[in-house]
Amino acid sequence: MARSPQKPSAPASGNAVTADLVAVLVAVTDGSPKIVTIAGGSALPSGPFEFTHRSLQTALRAWVEAQTGHPLGYVEQLYTFADRGRSGDAKSPHSVSISYLGLTREDRVGEGFEAHWSGWYDYFPWEDHRAGAPACLAKVIAPKLKSWAKAASSPTLQRERWQRCTITFGLDDRDWNEELVLQRYELLWEASLIPEAGRAHNRDAPAVPGKPMTADHRRILATGIARLRAKIKYRPVVFELMPAEFTLLQLQRSVEALAGRLVHKQNFRRLIEQQELVEETGAMAADTVGRPAKLFRFRHAVLAERAVAGTKLPLSRT
Amino acid sequence: MARSPQKPSAPASGNAVTADLVAVLVAVTDGSPKIVTIAGGSALPSGPFEFTHRSLQTALRAWVEAQTGHPLGYVEQLYTFADRGRSGDAKSPHSVSISYLGLTREDRVGEGFEAHWSGWYDYFPWEDHRAGAPACLAKVIAPKLKSWAKAASSPTLQRERWQRCTITFGLDDRDWNEELVLQRYELLWEASLIPEAGRAHNRDAPAVPGKPMTADHRRILATGIARLRAKIKYRPVVFELMPAEFTLLQLQRSVEALAGRLVHKQNFRRLIEQQELVEETGAMAADTVGRPAKLFRFRHAVLAERAVAGTKLPLSRT
DNA sequence: CCATTTATACTCTCCTTGAGCATAAGATGG
DNA sequence: CCATCTTATGCTCAAGGAGAGTATAAATGG
Numbered sequence: 001m002a003r004s005p006q007k008p009s010a011p012a013s014g015n016a017v018t019a020d021l022v023a024v025l026v027a028v029t030d031g032s033p034k035i036v037t038i039a040g041g042s043a044l045p046s047g048p049f050e051f052t053h054r055s056l057q058t059a060l061r062a063w064v065e066a067q068t069g070h071p072l073g074y075v076e077q078l079y080t081f082a083d084r085g086r087s088g089d090a091k092s093p094h095s096v097s098i099s100y101l102g103l104t105r106e107d108r109v110g111e112g113f114e115a116h117w118s119g120w121y122d123y124f125p126w127e128d129h130r131a132g133a134p135a136c137l138a139k140v141i142a143p144k145l146k147s148w149a150k151a152a153s154s155p156t157l158q159r160e161r162w163q164r165c166t167i168t169f170g171l172d173d174r175d176w177n178e179e180l181v182l183q184r185y186e187l188l189w190e191a192s193l194i195p196e197a198g199r200a201h202n203r204d205a206p207a208v209p210g211k212p213m214t215a216d217h218r219r220i221l222a223t224g225i226a227r228l229r230a231k232i233k234y235r236p237v238v239f240e241l242m243p244a245e246f247t248l249l250q251l252q253r254s255v256e257a258l259a260g261r262l263v264h265k266q267n268f269r270r271l272i273e274q275q276e277l278v279e280e281t282g283a284m285a286a287d288t289v290g291r292p293a294k295l296f297r298f299r300h301a302v303l304a305e306r307a308v309a310g311t312k313l314p315l316s317r318t
Numbered sequence: 319m320a321r322s323p324q325k326p327s328a329p330a331s332g333n334a335v336t337a338d339l340v341a342v343l344v345a346v347t348d349g350s351p352k353i354v355t356i357a358g359g360s361a362l363p364s365g366p367f368e369f370t371h372r373s374l375q376t377a378l379r380a381w382v383e384a385q386t387g388h389p390l391g392y393v394e395q396l397y398t399f400a401d402r403g404r405s406g407d408a409k410s411p412h413s414v415s416i417s418y419l420g421l422t423r424e425d426r427v428g429e430g431f432e433a434h435w436s437g438w439y440d441y442f443p444w445e446d447h448r449a450g451a452p453a454c455l456a457k458v459i460a461p462k463l464k465s466w467a468k469a470a471s472s473p474t475l476q477r478e479r480w481q482r483c484t485i486t487f488g489l490d491d492r493d494w495n496e497e498l499v500l501q502r503y504e505l506l507w508e509a510s511l512i513p514e515a516g517r518a519h520n521r522d523a524p525a526v527p528g529k530p531m532t533a534d535h536r537r538i539l540a541t542g543i544a545r546l547r548a549k550i551k552y553r554p555v556v557f558e559l560m561p562a563e564f565t566l567l568q569l570q571r572s573v574e575a576l577a578g579r580l581v582h583k584q585n586f587r588r589l590i591e592q593q594e595l596v597e598e599t600g601a602m603a604a605d606t607v608g609r610p611a612k613l614f615r616f617r618h619a620v621l622a623e624r625a626v627a628g629t630k631l632p633l634s635r636t
Numbered sequence: 637c638c639a640t641t642t643a644t645a646c647t648c649t650c651c652t653t654g655a656g657c658a659t660a661a662g663a664t665g666g
Numbered sequence: 667c668c669a670t671c672t673t674a675t676g677c678t679c680a681a682g683g684a685g686a687g688t689a690t691a692a693a694t695g696g
Contacts, residue, residue: 265644
């Protein structure tokens, strides 16, 4: 509105910033979702963005591949944050952090790198509902949220706070919605139950189980998990996380690991097969207990279509 | 992985950039979706990001409000692009453009500003399917895409190209998917049918109908439209675009305007009412043709819940 | 051979969704 | 006043999909 269209990005003095890339690199190894971490699991891999690349995404790929020695499969931008001098120095340069979600396989990471894998539920214990609602939800989180809600100034506000809690955490017999990862994290933050918040407002509620991370990295991770949980339901991205051949149960376990909830086995197979996403390899799985399962591979021909047109995955409610 | 977690955003030399904000500001006025443009409709409003604000979003709000004199309703980040010196000078400072989607009402823009409103279908004539598939699709776009597909080097590639075209544009009796706005734009770009691409590979296919924009602004707009079309189906964001009181038909027309396709009237009402998103004001619409309609308003109490838990909107297939 | 574990094939019911029919309540023109 | 047009609004119906359960098959380890 005020700017001239002739020079839409003419450099304005004084708004130079530093651009950082932060990556949420996900893999699933026998039923547990993992992410690449550095510094003993306390931070996500991040690095400065150099303008030697054509785009942000190619920069990210190049940088990740240089670190892990293996190519990334699916890559997707998550969110861009602005941080005023994180080091506390108000005059320090400001930075913009551009976060990405990337999918790989654990075995792809080369040896001799600082990076290693951490289970993502270490950071979000309340997000894993595969064996039912985690104990910490009812025992720790719900009571602390309740007292936070009660600490609001008016009865109306109290009710609103508690309603938000019940919706996002599935309390009071509400359904658990596995996609609200970020909303849950932000609610906990608001209630001062997250160490990263660094506020001591609420003395009887200092922190909830779950490993903290540097700066806003856990928030970025929450964004990534939320995005992935939403995406697997309508885009065939699980593929990027699977080995070349797999059984339908392995596929199901991977989906369940990501979604943090169980799936009705028969319905899962029905959906997978009717969408013609996979085909039999002819071989059977070895070294299994029980009746051996057929091995499948993804039909890459269909992938192109589904990548744009969409897929479906069933996630049961109970 | 290589970086020390102690200083996750320590300023690296040589990666300083300029940060710009670009906004897709949407309103709907009697059935046409509009966006704020500058420079005679050839650019989206954009401005430098100053670090005087706590976050990118507050910066955007402040800046938009300063320009239009009115507050923004819903705001959502779209995508972050990196551009190496757009002016063509390889040594010019690089910039990062952070784009946002914002919802308002047309009447909210103050007088005396450079900004004005443009219909968004001016830029994407092929996206409006309310009166059936636009003529330009079959007459201009499909043939040009077909010859682009045929220009591929191998028969396999030719088939793949054409399959992409049929999927994204709903050709060959496929269903039209209104959410693939960005994919369609990128396909046209790839086929050199977009003037902004600035490539003359394809001599018999220079440009398709639709007003161009500066730099990658039309791509950003496509991103915004796609996001909004997807969002109205599961989040009650249409609200931000409606006046305080409205009839159900007006609401339906707004949804149709955004989605670019028609909705079954009775089913639309069924869904809206069963979700209890609206309530009667008691008054009736004046100055109408036909039987007068009840006026409704949004139930803000429900909004909080739906904002997180989701809504549904029907978009018929025929 | 039996218990256990997993694979795989069907079935059943409920709910949603798309779509159509019918009627009501106004305005307008003869 | 009536015919007709336009929009509003109520109701029904059929097809498909989603969730959940039953039954049977094929392996393993005692």
